[in-house]
Amino acid sequence: MMVEAEKPGRRALAKQRRRQQLIDATIKCISKKGLGSTTLGDVAGEAGLSQGIVNLHFNSKDNLLAETLRYLAEEYDEQFMQTLEKSPPNPAARLSALMEMALKPAVCEPRKLAVWFAFWGEVKTVPTYRKICADREQKYDDIIRGLVQDIIREGGYDGRDAKTVADALSSITDGMWLSCLINPKTFDRTTAWNAVRSYLSAMFPDHYL
Amino acid sequence: MMVEAEKPGRRALAKQRRRQQLIDATIKCISKKGLGSTTLGDVAGEAGLSQGIVNLHFNSKDNLLAETLRYLAEEYDEQFMQTLEKSPPNPAARLSALMEMALKPAVCEPRKLAVWFAFWGEVKTVPTYRKICADREQKYDDIIRGLVQDIIREGGYDGRDAKTVADALSSITDGMWLSCLINPKTFDRTTAWNAVRSYLSAMFPDHYL
Amino acid sequence: MMVEAEKPGRRALAKQRRRQQLIDATIKCISKKGLGSTTLGDVAGEAGLSQGIVNLHFNSKDNLLAETLRYLAEEYDEQFMQTLEKSPPNPAARLSALMEMALKPAVCEPRKLAVWFAFWGEVKTVPTYRKICADREQKYDDIIRGLVQDIIREGGYDGRDAKTVADALSSITDGMWLSCLINPKTFDRTTAWNAVRSYLSAMFPDHYL
Amino acid sequence: MMVEAEKPGRRALAKQRRRQQLIDATIKCISKKGLGSTTLGDVAGEAGLSQGIVNLHFNSKDNLLAETLRYLAEEYDEQFMQTLEKSPPNPAARLSALMEMALKPAVCEPRKLAVWFAFWGEVKTVPTYRKICADREQKYDDIIRGLVQDIIREGGYDGRDAKTVADALSSITDGMWLSCLINPKTFDRTTAWNAVRSYLSAMFPDHYL
DNA sequence: AATGAATGAGCTTTCATTCAT
DNA sequence: TATGAATGAAAGCTCATTCAT
Numbered sequence: 001m002m003v004e005a006e007k008p009g010r011r012a013l014a015k016q017r018r019r020q021q022l023i024d025a026t027i028k029c030i031s032k033k034g035l036g037s038t039t040l041g042d043v044a045g046e047a048g049l050s051q052g053i054v055n056l057h058f059n060s061k062d063n064l065l066a067e068t069l070r071y072l073a074e075e076y077d078e079q080f081m082q083t084l085e086k087s088p089p090n091p092a093a094r095l096s097a098l099m100e101m102a103l104k105p106a107v108c109e110p111r112k113l114a115v116w117f118a119f120w121g122e123v124k125t126v127p128t129y130r131k132i133c134a135d136r137e138q139k140y141d142d143i144i145r146g147l148v149q150d151i152i153r154e155g156g157y158d159g160r161d162a163k164t165v166a167d168a169l170s171s172i173t174d175g176m177w178l179s180c181l182i183n184p185k186t187f188d189r190t191t192a193w194n195a196v197r198s199y200l201s202a203m204f205p206d207h208y209l
Numbered sequence: 210m211m212v213e214a215e216k217p218g219r220r221a222l223a224k225q226r227r228r229q230q231l232i233d234a235t236i237k238c239i240s241k242k243g244l245g246s247t248t249l250g251d252v253a254g255e256a257g258l259s260q261g262i263v264n265l266h267f268n269s270k271d272n273l274l275a276e277t278l279r280y281l282a283e284e285y286d287e288q289f290m291q292t293l294e295k296s297p298p299n300p301a302a303r304l305s306a307l308m309e310m311a312l313k314p315a316v317c318e319p320r321k322l323a324v325w326f327a328f329w330g331e332v333k334t335v336p337t338y339r340k341i342c343a344d345r346e347q348k349y350d351d352i353i354r355g356l357v358q359d360i361i362r363e364g365g366y367d368g369r370d371a372k373t374v375a376d377a378l379s380s381i382t383d384g385m386w387l388s389c390l391i392n393p394k395t396f397d398r399t400t401a402w403n404a405v406r407s408y409l410s411a412m413f414p415d416h417y418l
Numbered sequence: 419m420m421v422e423a424e425k426p427g428r429r430a431l432a433k434q435r436r437r438q439q440l441i442d443a444t445i446k447c448i449s450k451k452g453l454g455s456t457t458l459g460d461v462a463g464e465a466g467l468s469q470g471i472v473n474l475h476f477n478s479k480d481n482l483l484a485e486t487l488r489y490l491a492e493e494y495d496e497q498f499m500q501t502l503e504k505s506p507p508n509p510a511a512r513l514s515a516l517m518e519m520a521l522k523p524a525v526c527e528p529r530k531l532a533v534w535f536a537f538w539g540e541v542k543t544v545p546t547y548r549k550i551c552a553d554r555e556q557k558y559d560d561i562i563r564g565l566v567q568d569i570i571r572e573g574g575y576d577g578r579d580a581k582t583v584a585d586a587l588s589s590i591t592d593g594m595w596l597s598c599l600i601n602p603k604t605f606d607r608t609t610a611w612n613a614v615r616s617y618l619s620a621m622f623p624d625h626y627l
Numbered sequence: 628m629m630v631e632a633e634k635p636g637r638r639a640l641a642k643q644r645r646r647q648q649l650i651d652a653t654i655k656c657i658s659k660k661g662l663g664s665t666t667l668g669d670v671a672g673e674a675g676l677s678q679g680i681v682n683l684h685f686n687s688k689d690n691l692l693a694e695t696l697r698y699l700a701e702e703y704d705e706q707f708m709q710t711l712e713k714s715p716p717n718p719a720a721r722l723s724a725l726m727e728m729a730l731k732p733a734v735c736e737p738r739k740l741a742v743w744f745a746f747w748g749e750v751k752t753v754p755t756y757r758k759i760c761a762d763r764e765q766k767y768d769d770i771i772r773g774l775v776q777d778i779i780r781e782g783g784y785d786g787r788d789a790k791t792v793a794d795a796l797s798s799i800t801d802g803m804w805l806s807c808l809i810n811p812k813t814f815d816r817t818t819a820w821n822a823v824r825s826y827l828s829a830m831f832p833d834h835y836l
Numbered sequence: 837a838a839t840g841a842a843t844g845a846g847c848t849t850t851c852a853t854t855c856a857t
Numbered sequence: 858t859a860t861g862a863a864t865g866a867a868a869g870c871t872c873a874t875t876c877a878t
Contacts, residue, residue, distance in 0.1 A: 011837095014837085015837090018837085020259050027339055031333065032334075033334060034330070034331050034333065035245065035330060035331075036244065036245040036331065036332030036336070037334065038227055039871080039872060039873080040872075040873060040874085041871095041872070042224070042874090046275065049838080050838065050839045050840055050877080051839075051840050051841085052838075052839065052840065052841095052876085053837095053838070053839080054348055054873090055873075055874060055875080056837075056838070056839095057837095060873080060874085061872095061873060061874090085377065086306070092387060099872080110333060111333075113333075114332075114333035114334070116327050116334065117330045118330040118331070118333075119257070119330070119332070120326050120329070120387065120390065120391070121243070121244060121326045121327040121328070121329060121331070122243050122244075122245065122327070122330065122389055123323075123326065123390055124230070124240065124243070124320075124322075124323035124326070124327075124390060125241075125242060125243030125246065125323070126243070127269060130391060131389045134391050134392050137388065137391055137392060138392075139852085158355020160407070161403065161407075163400060164400055164403045164404045164407055165407065166383055166384075167388070167400055167401065167404045168404035168405070168408055169871095170384060170388070171380065171381045171382075171384025171385045171387075171388065171401075171404065172377055172380045172381055172384055173380075173384065174380070174383065174384035174387045174388075175379060175380025175382065175383035175384035175385075175387075176376075176380050176384075178329065178380075178383045178384075179376070179379070179380065179383075181329065182329075182332055182339060182342045182343050182346055183343050183346060183347075191372060191373060191376055194370065194373045194382075195373045195374070195376045195377035195380065196377070198369070198370075198373050198374065198377060199408055199411070200364065201409030202408065202412050203407070203408075208338060218843095219837085224862085227862085237843075248847065249847080249848065249849085250846095250847080250848095257841085258863075258864090259863065259864045259865060260864075260865060260866085261849085261850080261851085261863075261864065261865065261866095262862090262863070263848095264849060264850075265862075266862095266865070268849095269849080270847095270848065270849090291861080311877095334857080429858095432858090434858090436858090439763070449751065450752075451752060452748070452749050452751065452752030452753070453748060453749075454662065454663040454749065455752065457850080457851060457852080458851075458852060458853085459850095459851075459852090464752030467859080467860090468859065468860045468861055469853095469860075469861050469862085470858070470859075470860065470861065471857085471858095471860080472852090473852075473853060473854080474858075474859070474860095477685070478852080478853085479851095479852060479853090503799075508759065517719065528751060529751075529826055531751075532750075532751035532752070535747050535748045535750065535751070536748040536749070536751075537748070538744050538747070538748060538808065539661070539662060539745040539746070539747060539748020539749070540661050540662075540745070541741075541742045541744065541808055541809055542658065542661065542664065542738075542740075542741035542744070542745075542747065542808060542844080543659075543660060543664065543741070544661070548719065548809060550820065551794035551809045552748075552809050552810050555806065555809055555810060556810075559725060579821065581818060581826075582818055582821045582822045583825065585806070585818055585819065585822045585823070586799055586822035586823070586826055588802060588806070589798065589799045589800075589801070589802025589803045589805070589806065589819075589822065590798045590799055590802055591798075591802065592798070592801065592802035592805045592806075593798025593799055593800065593801035593802035593803075593805075594798050594802075595795060596631075596747065596798075596801045597764065597794070597797070597798065597801075598728065599747065599750055599751060600747075600750055600757060600760045600761050600764055601761050601764060601765075605856080609715070609790060609791060609794055610794065610798075612788065612791045613791045613792070613794045613795035614795070615788075616788070616791050616792065616795060616830070617795055617826055617829075620830050621825070621826075621829050623764055637870080642841085645841085664869065665837095666867085666869080667868080667869065668867095668868080668869095668871085676842075676843090677842065677843045677844060678843075678844060678845090678870095679842075679843065679844065679870080679872085680841090680842070680843080681869095681870095682869075682870055682871075683840095683841075683842070683843095686870095687869080687870080688868095688869065688870090
């Protein structure tokens, strides 16, 4: 009975692959035409499959979109966690590694940002989206605040409030994304990274530069 | 006698006022139901007028939305410029006044932010939106960079790059807006303001705190 | 009480002039955009007047169109009857004068024909149009048959049936109009006139040529 | 078993058949209500199918109408060419066979004529219609002129111009159609046919009668 | 599992008509 | 008389969803 769920057979794997194919197509469509103008027909076409395919695998458009956002969040999460794992154990290095990741071309490319902003545009309206976004913000805020906390403790930076600094850091990267979305031509990754570095070194002069 | 003023529905308000009424209704609708789910019927209903009214005054839905974004941008611009005019003439005070304004409840309320993000969600897709947004970003970036420049010169803060700092500041407020949109409950204006202040005082210790 | 109707005062005259102005505008619009695409707004615009003007003078669009067709028919009738009056008293001359008139540039110009065909296109559907068109056809058929009759009698053309010839003649001009409508470029008035002449001289060799 | 054939509604008729079904429905609707008053809803209803069906198969109303006219033209063309093939090889017989065909009940019935005139009514306005109509006129004119040419040569009818005669003949049938449309009650096929015959025998006495 | 024809609700848009001014 | 803002019904069109194959 539970076999299916326990060890996915060939069948289930194929199914999973098809779903992923459709989610990829959805992301492509949203980045090309926007969330509002993306139809299930577009998605099916992009995937090279037929009209009815999305409802077959996702039951409804709403569900497809929610799953797409979920996938986007997971994908980001993997990058985030991997960055954390791969970076040296000291909090200062980890923190700057995370900031650097957020500005990496792979993350910060207009096509992908377009999709994030498309979903954020509906966050106020669609509770499912809000939940997903709020959860990840919470998670990353906690992690970053923890690192900042450690740095403050290490460096004896009295008078610095961990939450305040963490908020500022998260905000900076989010804000950079908006710049990158709106002005992809003039947006400059180096300047962005400098801005982050300048903040860090202003805050924690003993740790950065 | 005052009847006319009482019921703004039905009959010939000056053309300009009717347009504004419809733009207001549009903003309300977008903040309530999202851009994608706002129909012309909703807007007309919100304004207490009839189906055809929007096309009568704006010719098309696309145009209504563009005009709405334009209005939003103008409204913000007025706040921005007024803040600039009313603040003391020294650059440090002006800069902090602008930052403070960006976090003011009137600007930073979830309902209004929802509308901004709704439009940003389509920026990649709708050239008109991009143009409007890019122009204002440009303008504010220039002004803020100018102020930062002045502060650097005044304080002899060698090694500080005006553009870098200005980018960081703009990004922080934009990023705060995202937090406020996603987590209106836990978002705390004071913490946000502290984050900005902490950055400023770390950067320009002689000018702030 | 009946004064108004008996001798139209200044008021009534002005009214009449306005109606004519609107009918003229209607004809222009139909020839430019077609019957189906002509709106009351177009007509009012063409006349340089305001939206509601047509309903003020004609009560409804249907009525305006019917009156327009009526006017067109009257205008044609005047030409027809004048041609008849001005031509020499012998039936052969009168007949050829009528045929010539039907091919006159003023009658047979694509712009005017477009309007006629537009109405004919609805004849099957709109009883009012049918009535107007049927009545005039009847009238002209009768007159032409009469002339043909006279010619037959005069020339002793035995075996010629007046109705048959009259039908053929009416049909030829109507058919020429279709050619002129469809192929205004290649349509040639002279050839058309030759075709009519050739028919007449074949039928009544003693009278024509 | 025969169920499929019985109810042509609902399910997947071959795509081509469905298109034809809709074109047939369109013709029926136009002849009943006129081109201007025929809605896609009417057409779908007439075909016993649902609202969206027409746009599914024709993409737009304009396209449906153009295809309908195209079909009408093809249908006529088949009759024309078949008549030509089936008639004896001498030009005189072929010519009269073509004229006779044009007055056949199947061609010359008010319902079908209503549709032709509906399209002619828009010829001036819709380039697509003009093109289709102009092309067929051209083709038939050429064929008829060819036949007339042959007859003139055969009979040594000096002084007869083929184009002139051909124009007259084409015009007569077109004009007869207008009579038939406007006065279906009093229109008499025999008289019409007589008119054509009388012209032919007057022109080419050795060949006709 | 996949297709794609068909559905039908819902949208934007147009426009004849109304009516306060 | 004339205006033109407003109405609201009706149209064309889109598209998520269904379902026979």
